[in-house]
Amino acid sequence: GDLNARDTDLIRRREKLLGPAYRLFYEQPLHIVRGEGIWLYDPEGNAYLDVYNNVASVGHCHPKVVEALTRQAGILNTHTRYLHETIVDYAERLLGKFPSQLQHVMFTCTGSEANDLALRIARSYTKRSGFIVTKLAYHGLTSAVAELSPSLGDYVQRGDHVRLVPAPDTYRGGGDIGQEFAAGVKAAIADMQAKGIEPAALLVDSIFSSDGIFPDPQGFLRPAVEAVRAAGGLYIADEVQPGFGRVGPAWWGFARHDLVPDMVTIGKPMGNGHPIAGTVMQPHLVEEFGRKSRYFNTFGGNPVSCAVGRAVLEVIEGEGLAENAGMVGTYLLDGLKALAMRHSIIGDVRGAGLFLGVEFVKDRTTKEAAPEETARVVNDLRRRRILISATGPRANILKIRPPLVFSRENADLFLAAMDDVLKDI
Numbered sequence: 129g130d131l132n133a134r135d136t137d138l139i140r141r142r143e144k145l146l147g148p149a150y151r152l153f154y155e156q157p158l159h160i161v162r163g164e165g166i167w168l169y170d171p172e173g174n175a176y177l178d179v180y181n182n183v184a185s186v187g188h189c190h191p192k193v194v195e196a197l198t199r200q201a202g203i204l205n206t207h208t209r210y211l212h213e214t215i216v217d218y219a220e221r222l223l224g225k226f227p228s229q230l231q232h233v234m235f236t237c238t239g240s241e242a243n244d245l246a247l248r249i250a251r252s253y254t255k256r257s258g259f260i261v262t263k264l265a266y267h268g269l270t271s272a273v274a275e276l277s278p279s280l281g282d283y284v285q286r287g288d289h290v291r292l293v294p295a296p297d298t299y300r301g302g303g304d305i306g307q308e309f310a311a312g313v314k315a316a317i318a319d320m321q322a323k324g325i326e327p328a329a330l331l332v333d334s335i336f337s338s339d340g341i342f343p344d345p346q347g348f349l350r351p352a353v354e355a356v357r358a359a360g361g362l363y364i365a366d367e368v369q370p371g372f373g374r375v376g377p378a379w380w381g382f383a384r385h386d387l388v389p390d391m392v393t394i395g396k397p398m399g400n401g402h403p404i405a406g407t408v409m410q411p412h413l414v415e416e417f418g419r420k421s422r423y424f425n426t427f428g429g430n431p432v433s434c435a436v437g438r439a440v441l442e443v444i445e446g447e448g449l450a451e452n453a454g455m456v457g458t459y460l461l462d463g464l465k466a467l468a469m470r471h472s473i474i475g476d477v478r479g480a481g482l483f484l485g486v487e488f489v490k491d492r493t494t495k496e497a498a499p500e501e502t503a504r505v506v507n508d509l510r511r512r513r514i515l516i517s518a519t520g521p522r523a524n525i526l527k528i529r530p531p532l533v534f535s536r537e538n539a540d541l542f543l544a545a546m547d548d549v550l551k552d553i
C-alpha cells in the first residue's frame with residue numbers, strides 16, 4: 129500500500145531536521161517500532177522477516193543481552209581509567225577467540241574508529257603511509273578511513289597514499305582468483321613505490337561485502353597477503369561484517385583463508401546493536417605507540433559495553449550460533465542454487481555461513497548486470513514483509529545476511545517468497 133499520513137509526515141520532518149545526507153531503504157520506506165529474534169514489527173503490529181541485519185546477530189532484543197545491559201547500567205558506567213573487572217574478563221574471553229599471536233584488544237565504539245586506530249598503529253609501526261583497499265570497499269566514516277572507502281563515491285577525495293585494487297570477483301574474473309587478486313596488490317605496491325610511497329598495510333574486508341561478497345575458494349587471500357608482507361607492509365583484516373560466527377564455525381573471515389592477520393578490526397554484531405567495537409593486534413605493533421603516546425576513548429570499553437559484549441559472546445557460544453550459521457547457511461545456499469535452476473536471472477549464488485550473495489543478470493552468457501530487476505526483487509520482497517538489500521558495483525547482488533538465529537523454517541519462507549517474486553520478473 130501507499131504511505132499513510134503519519135509516515136509521510138515523519139519523512140518530511142526527518143528531511144527537514146536531519147538534512148540531505150541520510151538515506152532510507154525501499155521505495156516505500158518502512159517504519160518499525162519493535163524487534164524480537166528474527167522479526168521486526170511496524171506500528172500496526174505486522175511482522176517482517178529480517179534477512180538483512182547483521183548487527184542484531186544473536187536476534188533482536190535478545191533477553192540475555194538486554195538483561196546484561198540494564199543490570200550494568202543500573203550499577204555503574206564510567207570510562208577505562210578506573211580498575212574494573214568486566215573489561216579485563218571480556219578482553220580475556222574475546223582474545224580467546226583469536227589465534228594466539230593476537231594478544232591485545234583496544235576498545236572503540238564503532239568499526240570506523242577501530243579501522244582508524246588500526247591505521248594509526250600501522251603508520252606508527254611501519255613508519256610508512258601507503259594503504260591498499262579494494263575498489264568498492266567500505267571501512268568507515270572518519271576522514272582517514274573515508275579515504276579508504278571508495279564505496280562512498282569519488283566525491284570523497286583520496287590522497288596519493290591510497291591505492292585501489294580490483295575485488296576478487298570469482299564470477300566475472302578469470303582463472304586463479306588468488307593469483308589474480310595478488311597481481312592487483314603487487315601492481316598497487318609497484319605503483320605507489322614509483323611515487324616514493326611504501327605500503328604500510330593491505331586493509332580488506334575478509335568477505336568483500338560492499339564489493340559484491342566473495343568468500344571462495346578458501347585460502348585465496350594468502351598470495352595477496354604474502355605479497356604485501358614481502359614488501360614490508362601489514363595485513364589488517366576488517367571483520368566488522370564477517371566476524372563473530374557469521375561465516376560459520378570458522379568464526380572469522382580470515383580464518384577461512386588460514387591467515388593470521390597483524391591486526392583485526394571488529395564491530396557491528398559485537399554488541400548486538402549496542403555501540404562497541406575494537407582493534408585486535410599483535411603486541412609488537414603497538415609497543416612504541418603505547419610508550420610514546422596514549423589511548424583514551426571516553427566511551428570505548430566502558431562497563432556497560434563490556435557487559436553487553438560478554439553477554440553477546442556467551443549467547444553465540446551457548447546457543448551454538450556459529451554452527452547454526454554454518455548449517456542453515458549451507459541449507460539456504462542449496463535452496464538458492466535450486467532456485468537458480470528455475471530462474472535464469474540468477475547468474476551466480478555464493479556465500480559462507482549466513483553471508484550470501486545472489487547475483488542477478490539479464491543474460492547468463494554476457495553476464496550483463498540486472499540492477500533494475502534486483503531493485504524490484506528487493507522492493508517486492510519488502511511488500512511481502514521480507515527485508516533484504518542489494519550490493520556490488522552494479523547494485524545487482526542480493527545481500528543475504530540475517531541474524532544468526534535464522535532457522536531452516538525462516539529459510540524456507542524466504543526461498544518460497546523469492547521463488548514467487550522471481551516468477552513475476
Ligand code: PMP
Binds near residue numbers: 237238366368405
Ligand atoms: N568496516 C566494514 C567492512 C563495514 O561494513 C563498516 C560499516 N558498514 C565499517 C567498517 C564501519 O563501521 P561503523 O559503521 O560501526 O563505523
